[in-house]
Amino acid sequence: GENVEQHPSTLSVQEGDSAVIKCTYSDSASNYFPWYKQELGKRPQLIIDIRSNVGEKKDQRIAVTLNKTAKHFSLHITETQPEDSAVYFCAAIQQTGANNLFFGTGTRLTVIP
Amino acid sequence: DTAVSQTPKYLVTQMGNDKSIKCEQNLGHDTMYWYKQDSKKFLKIMFSYNNKELIINETVPNRFSPKSPDKAHLNLHINSLELGDSAVYFCASSQGLLAGVNQETQYFGPGTRLLVL
Numbered sequence: 682g683e684n685v686e687q688h689p690s691t692l693s694v695q696e697g698d699s700a701v702i703k704c705t706y707s708d709s710a711s712n713y714f715p716w717y718k719q720e721l722g723k724r725p726q727l728i729i730d731i732r733s734n735v736g737e738k739k740d741q742r743i744a745v746t747l748n749k750t751a752k753h754f755s756l757h758i759t760e761t762q763p764e765d766s767a768v769y770f771c772a773a774i775q776q777t778g779a780n781n782l783f784f785g786t787g788t789r790l791t792v793i794p
Numbered sequence: 795d796t797a798v799s800q801t802p803k804y805l806v807t808q809m810g811n812d813k814s815i816k817c818e819q820n821l822g823h824d825t826m827y828w829y830k831q832d833s834k835k836f837l838k839i840m841f842s843y844n845n846k847e848l849i850i851n852e853t854v855p856n857r858f859s860p861k862s863p864d865k866a867h868l869n870l871h872i873n874s875l876e877l878g879d880s881a882v883y884f885c886a887s888s889q890g891l892l893a894g895v896n897q898e899t900q901y902f903g904p905g906t907r908l909l910v911l
Contacts, residue, residue, distance in 0.1 A: 784838070786836060
């Protein structure tokens with residue numbers, strides 16, 4: 682199956698600074714890459730996604746970039762706020778007849794006030 | 795309105811018991827999934843169903859048996875529970891299977907925290 686690697690596993694930033702989380706994937710046929718935010722004890726919630734026909738997508742303070750050739754994609758959060766503190770997961774869908782999400786190992790982001 | 799709901803929220807049981815977790819979605823989606831999140835927070839796909847039919851079983855032991863009575867429900871039955879089954883189980887749904895037309899976006903339920911003693 683698809684193999685998704687995610688770095689770093691933990692990230693601490695000062696409030697107002699930017700945070701960047703990086704992921705790589707193994708299957709060149711994967712074409713959909715969502716990012717989920719999971720707060721403690723809560724469900725994963727989609728925050729942004731990107732499809733393989735697009736190189737970058739932005740939604741307010743959140744942006745995602747995709748490099749298909751290198752098979753990596755990144756999440757960028759600008760002007761971080763304490764409420765951004767959570768675990769962030771990247772994922773990739775392997776197009777094998779089912780849209781199974783293969784998740785990265787997660788990044789625990791802490792925004793220090 | 796809860797789009798994807800699961801019951802129970804917590805489940806504490808003894809080794810060897812059989813238990814079920816229920817999932818319902820009111821989004822009108824065709825595809826539903828079960829994921830397992832272990833103590834290290836790793837999220838891993840277990841099953842996916844489309845229109846009540848099993849699509850993928852990602853090497854899950856046959857003690858786990860999903861059942862989909864209709865498109866809106868996907869229940870998970872677990873036989874002979876083991877200590878290693880302790881985890882949070884998430885149900886999710888998506889509109890369908892087609893790529894590139896927003897069908898693949900998945901919405902998660904609140905999770906069921908299973909503890910096997």
